[in-house]
């Protein structure tokens with residue numbers, strides 16, 4: 001099996017070794033030390049202050065999205081949501097479920113998020129913005145600097161789902177004035193699915209989370225933050241994935257996050273030029289290094305996905321909804337090698 005998906009992704013040998021061990025007990029100092037080290041390393045990698053608050057939630061990335069929307073926003077907020085695909089739509093859905101007043105910047109497929117879109121909302125009052133910096137369903141990477149400047153000018157909290165951008169693209173939480181960041185275990189961290197992390201700067205936590213009435217039990221961010229002070233979680237966490245994460249974060253810091261971003265970028269650039277060589281199209285909106293969207297104007301995208309899967313056990317990422325027959329997404333995260341892409345190009349050429 002070969003995964004060119006964006007989560008789960010090809011895992012590293014070191015992670016498979018960690019996974020192959022007995023899961024230890026967790027209400028003890030040894031495990032608290034693991035969690036505190038994870039917290040510290042995440043702050044360094046996200047480039048945020050040591051005073052930021054971290055919640056480690058057992059649940060996929062959507063659980064962290066729900067925790068943030070439900071714990072930090074309420075009826076008194078007015079939120080601007082960027083919806084450029086299925087993950088943006090998820091934030092909209094959460095606002096609807098939790099009755100958070102909101103406006104939506106809705107992008108059509110292929111439309112590039114620009115200053116003009118924001119200008120249309122400039123006259124309104126907002127308390128926060130919700131955005132998936134890399135909208136994984138299309139591959140568009142939004143201009144964080146532009147969004148951050150808009151939020152700063154309008155004194156809005158900036159809440160960023162960086163789940164599919166973290167470790168692939170430049171991300172400096174404090175410098176870019178991001179108040180809250182959401183990431184998860186099974187994208188570029190290349191771990192098992194099941195953990196998601198919320199990082200909040202101290203003022204976001206104080207103003208938006210700390211004194212809010214409780215809306216839910218399992219996703220209660222206050223309980224998570226309070227427990228994390230001693231390296232614990234309110235309920236049983238995915239203990240095994242915590243160990244995978246500690247090992248991976250140590251490795252990433254040893255290797256250097258810049259080197260990882262550079263390698264991923266090099267893989268993406270090389271693949272993109274080859275894709276053009278075989279006559280396929282890549283959309284012209286800004287892209288993350290995480291994945292390459294490949295556009296099939298003849299409408300045979302899903303057919304090709306099935307052909308690769310059924311004949312070669314190769315998984316590229318298919319698309320949903322209206323893009324099903326038009327767009328395949330080829331991932332560049334996880335344990336990938338140049339020769340995998342040479343092989344994929346050869347097989348795509350064969351089927352075309």
Ligand SMILES: *Cc1c(COP(=O)(O)O)cnc(C)c1O
Pocket residue numbers: 007060061062063087132134135136161163164184
């Ligand atoms: C993967 C992903 C999520 C989380 O989806 P889950 O199915 O809950 O893992 C959220 N946002 C983005 C941008 C993603 O790529």
